[in-house]
Amino acid sequence: MLAVTAHDHVPSGPVAVLANPTAGRGRHAGLLPAVLDRLAAAGRPVELLAAATPAQAEAACHAAVTGGAGALVAVGGDGTVHRALQAVAGTEVPFGPVPAGTGNDFAVETGFPADPLAAAEVIATALREGRSRPVDLARMTNPDGGDRWYGAVLAAGFDAIVNERANRMRRPRGPRRYDLAILVELARLRPRRYVLRLDGEEHRVDAVLVAVGNCASYGGGMRICPAADPTDGLLDVVVGGEFDRRTLIRVKPRIYRGTHVDHPLVRSYRARTVEVAAEGITTYADGERSLDLPVRISAVPAAVRLLR
Incomplete structure (x- = not known):
C-alpha cells in the first residue's frame, strides 16, 4: 500500500527535534536521550526545540524549517505530529515521527515501527542514506481564513x-x-x-x-x-x-x-x-x-x- 518511490536527497542542515515529554502520559519521557543518540548516529547535528505549549511547539517548528533545518523529527503522539506537520507540509524538509504518545496513528499508518527506538533507527538510517518517501496530507480551510x-x-x-x-x-x-x-x-x-x-x-x-x-x-x-x-x-x-x-x-x-x-x-x-x-x-x-x-x-x- 505504501510502495511509493523513494527520494534520494535529504537537504543538508541540522535535525530539529520536537519532543513532548508529557505524551503518552509521560511513559516514554525517559527515552528521549536514547532517541537523540540514535538520531545523532546519522552524522547530523541534532537540535532539540524548546517549547512549553502547543502554540510554542508549532512556532518552534516553523522557525526551524525556515531557518534551514535539514529534517524535522517529532517525538510524541499524534498531537505532537500535528504541530510539526504545520511546518513541514508542502516543503522539501523531510519529516520523521517517533511514536511516543497515547495515539500514534499517523506514524503507524505510514509504516513506522510502533516502538519509539526502532522508529528512531529507521529515521536515522533514512537520514544517513539520504532517503525519503512522499505521502499525502489533508489540508482544510474555513470561511474565517483558518x-x-x-x-x-x-x-x-x-x-x-x-x-x-x-x-x-x-x-x-x-x-x-x-x-x-x-x-x-x-x-x-x-x-x-x-x-x-x-x-x-x-x-x-x-x-x-x-x-x-x-x-x-x-x-x-x-x-x-x-x-x-x-x-x-x-x-x-x-x-x-x-x-x-x-x-x-x-x-x-x-x-x-x-x-x-x-x-x-x-x-x-x-x-x-x-x-x-x-x-x-x-x-x-x-x-x-x-x-x-x-x-x-x-x-x-x-x-x-x-x-x-
Whole structure:
C-alpha cells in the first residue's frame, strides 16, 4: 500500500527535534536521550526545540524549517505530529515521527515501527542514506481564513463533540474525564443535519458520526476509515447515520476492527475534495482541536516527505 518511490536527497542542515515529554502520559519521557543518540548516529547535528505549549511547539517548528533545518523529527503522539506537520507540509524538509504518545496513528499508518527506538533507527538510517518517501496530507480551510494540515483523521461528529466537552471540564483529571464526557454526550445524543459536498456533489444527511480520513485510524488504533490510503490522493469519508444510544454503544467497539462500515446505518465515500457543514461543531484533527464547521478539506498528494 505504501510502495511509493523513494527520494534520494535529504537537504543538508541540522535535525530539529520536537519532543513532548508529557505524551503518552509521560511513559516514554525517559527515552528521549536514547532517541537523540540514535538520531545523532546519522552524522547530523541534532537540535532539540524548546517549547512549553502547543502554540510554542508549532512556532518552534516553523522557525526551524525556515531557518534551514535539514529534517524535522517529532517525538510524541499524534498531537505532537500535528504541530510539526504545520511546518513541514508542502516543503522539501523531510519529516520523521517517533511514536511516543497515547495515539500514534499517523506514524503507524505510514509504516513506522510502533516502538519509539526502532522508529528512531529507521529515521536515522533514512537520514544517513539520504532517503525519503512522499505521502499525502489533508489540508482544510474555513470561511474565517483558518488553514490547517492534518495527517490522520478529521473528526466532525460525536467524537469531536465528546472531545470538546472533555476539554471544557476541569475534573476529574486524567482519562476518567473523557469517560465522563462520553456519558454526558451519550445522554444528549441526537443526529445532526450535515451538508456534505464530495467533489462538488451534494449530500444532505442526518448523522451522529462524520470522519474524513487521510489515514485509516484515530484515537490510538480505531480504524474509523479502514480503507483510507495516504498515498492514493483521495480522502475517505465515513458517515454514521441516525444511531440511537444503544446502537452506537454496540457498534463503537467494531471501529477498532474497521467492521463498523458494514453496518446498514454507515455510509462510506471517497473524494479529492470534501466540504462539511453543520451547526455548532468544532472539528478535531489528529486528536487536536481544530476549525469550526463549515470546512473544506482537500487531499494534497505527496505533501510531506517521510524519513523511512
